[in-house]
Amino acid sequence: MTAYVLETRDVAIHYGGVKALDGVSLTLEKGQIRGLIGPNGAGKSTVIDAITGRRPLTRGQVILDGQDVSQLGAVARRRLGLSRSFQRTSIFTGMPVRKQVELASYKMGVSDSAADAEAVLQELDLARLGDVVAEDLGYGEQRRLDLALALVGRPKMLMLDEPMAGLSVKESLDLAQHLKALTSRWEVSVLLVEHDMDVVFSISDAVTVFELGRVIASGEPAQVRADPRVREAYLGSAA
Ligand SMILES: Nc1ncnc2c1ncn2[C@@H]1O[C@H](COP(=O)(O)OP(=O)(O)OP(=O)(O)O)[C@@H](O)[C@H]1O
Ligand SMILES: [Mg+2]
Known part of the structure; x- marks a missing residue:
């Protein structure tokens, strides 16, 4: 059995009738970059909130290095190694x-x-x-x-919500190289939410695709890119 740095098990966050997340299970291995893509409103930012403890779970569990941290607050989780970057505000x-x-x-x-x-x-x-x-x-x-x-x-885990937004192509490549280097030198695992498909498919070791709060595909980048459901739902059939 692989020891995952991070695991979400059947995580759900509902806002009244809105199922922002509805049963998301995903894993991160040590030093792995997992790209997370999906249309607007698919639940990508919400899953980061769920993992970092910014939003309480409706159901499910967040496991860090084998420890269930679902009941811990955001500050405690950060100290245990679950980090995220905010844009500008910091x-x-x-x-x-x-x-x-x-x-x-x-x-x-x-x-x-x-x-x-x-x-x-x-x-x-x-x-x-x-x-x-x-x-x-x-x-x-x-x-x-x-x-x-x-x-x-x-931190053991870094969660990034659209870190390339507003960057030039050169700046994006530069940031991508820093991320890749970090994962190998510091063995940080990265959950990367990013709209720039070229970046996601080039630097991720694994890619997960969300639609309406659920995982519709997950695997190696090439395999996910070829998935008919992904092409139809997200990349457009011409992709
Ligand atoms: N505080 C909230 N109250 C009610 N609904 C919310 C709240 N926050 C998010 N949602 C809803 O949850 C769903 C998922 O939103 P989320 O922001 O996670 O999507 P996203 O995949 O990050 O989208 P984007 O690509 O636009 O950033 C959406 O339907 C959104 O309207
Ligand atoms: Mg978002």
Whole structure:
């Protein structure tokens, strides 16, 4: 049996009559990137909320490294290694990059937050920008800072909700390379929600497709891309 870093078992979140998620089971292995795609409203952001503890589950379980964390709050789950990046909201625009990352690490309770922050900055090629205030960063660099803030304390799992949105092709490729490097060097597992199909199918080890709160396909990228149901439901029959 494979030891999964993360497993959701039959996870559901209902909002009144709306079944945002309705029985989602998925797994992440160590260092694996799982791409998650599906039409607008399919439940992609909601599954991230379910895993991180931002929304209570209607039913099902979230298992991290074999431990059922379904009843834990978001802060406790983050400390156990379930991290996500938020877009923009996490950046204090007037503060230098290094200081922000150190502060985030300190708040996480990391004992040597300076060393932790430095490692993250090096990994994301942000160390040379350590003294620059966030508002003076380029857009692509700001996205890398979002990622840096999510990486303090060496999480086991990173959940990213459309991290490439608004980036140029070059910036997207750059971010994709950093993600790939992270998974191999730090053995972080990544759940990547992304509309850019080229990025998803090129860097993911596995792809899951959602429709109306359910998994309609899951497997290796090539296999998922060829699935008739996926082509019909999402990629368009011409894909
Ligand atoms: N707070 C809420 N109250 C009621 N319904 C909600 C709430 N949040 C999300 N939903 C509904 O849950 C469903 C899933 O939404 P979700 O945001 O997870 O989709 P998504 O796949 O992330 O879509 P997108 O690609 O547009 O980001 C949608 O039908 C949405 O309208
Ligand atoms: Mg969404």
